[in-house]
Amino acid sequence: MFPMLSTPDSSLAFVADGYHYISRTCDRLGTDGFRTRLMGRPITCIRGGEAARIFYEGDRFDREGAMPASTFHLLQDEGSVQTLEGAAHRQRKAGFLALLTGGGENRMGEIFEEELAAALARRRDGSIVLHDELGPILARTAFRWAGIPDPDREVFRARASELAAMVERAGSFGPVNWAARLRRHRTERWAAELIVAVRDGRIVPPVQSPLAAVARWIGDDGSPLPAAVAAVELVNLLRPIVAVVRFVEFALLALASRPEARARLAGGRPRDLTDFANEVRRRTPFFPVIAGRVRRPFTWSGHEFAHRDWVMLDIYGTNHDPRLWPEPERFWPERFETADPRHIVAQGAGRVAEDHRCPGESATNRLIEAGLRVFLRSPWQLVPGQDLRVTYSRMPAKVRSGLRVSFR
């Protein structure tokens, strides 16, 4: 069995530094797993490439009761693909993959490139805080890509800030989190109205658009998805696009401190941009962990996992495990000349069609690459004197200044 920590509860230690907590504890104990309690509940924490495979492959885990309600209701919701298993999951997942692979991901990148270039051109004099500017630009990208009719300015502003808040507040508790949940309900109501309007023919989005597709999706019983569930899935397409803010921000931070990379990427192969984007996904402190509950008992690494055991996989630590990633703290895109980007677990692991691995990995790469391309073409610099430290005690972590950029 994995060792049990002697501290009665690890909640405070985890909240103080969720990104390093599991790995540091594992290193201290010389294991890839340990047992403790979080919020009074027993939990097993695991890390490493093999742990990620065990966690994602083979239908060993589901997500029921795995996340605190505060996080679950912001990132997912009842009836979403993430709460499904088996045949129902594969069917719903195929719908996501049809939209996010095989062309849709490239279109998303193109739209973002256009929107970002246009937004920066409007702000050529003075400086901007990238973190604040990117959210609405990515929200506009998400709307255009999904085929959502142009909303009026107020509705757009409300939806863009609600989508951003779902990710920003996912690691929070109490009133801040409740406020974000309330806003998520508003977004879901708006999305459900859109679905119903498409079904009634009051709104006619382009036939191939994600909005039209999701409105047509059926459940495993062959009947159309309830509008509330289709709405949750529409939000599941829009919200993560806005979440890519963080990756674009960290990509720019990496670019700013590497003038040589700037020159090389500007004239280099498209493959170099992809390697850079992959290294951003590996290094960025985004979701620190993912939790699941055991569906059927199994044994791994000498530890017996019992039915309904609560287990947490260390995402950030696995992306910084020196056994998988030599010199893990070094930002080193050239590692992908030989390393396999599928071993990055920032967006889950396993097989994308069967397991809960994120269907948006290629789309995420296309968005980061598009962001890089726009900035490689623009004369910009980080405004001197800003606080570029990363706050790891906050989840998701944040560059303190939000990245203030000026254009020459």
Ligand code: HEM
């Ligand atoms: C900011 C970039 C992104 C991050 C950090 C991210 C992260 C993740 C993670 C960790 C999972 C696995 C959840 C689990 O195991 O329960 C996941 C699943 C998922 N992601 Fe992403 N994702 C990103 C971008 C996207 C994009 C661009 C889309 C779609 C537009 C997307 C849609 C989904 C969906 C639908 C699932 C559920 C898959 C399933 O349960 O089978 N994600 N994502």
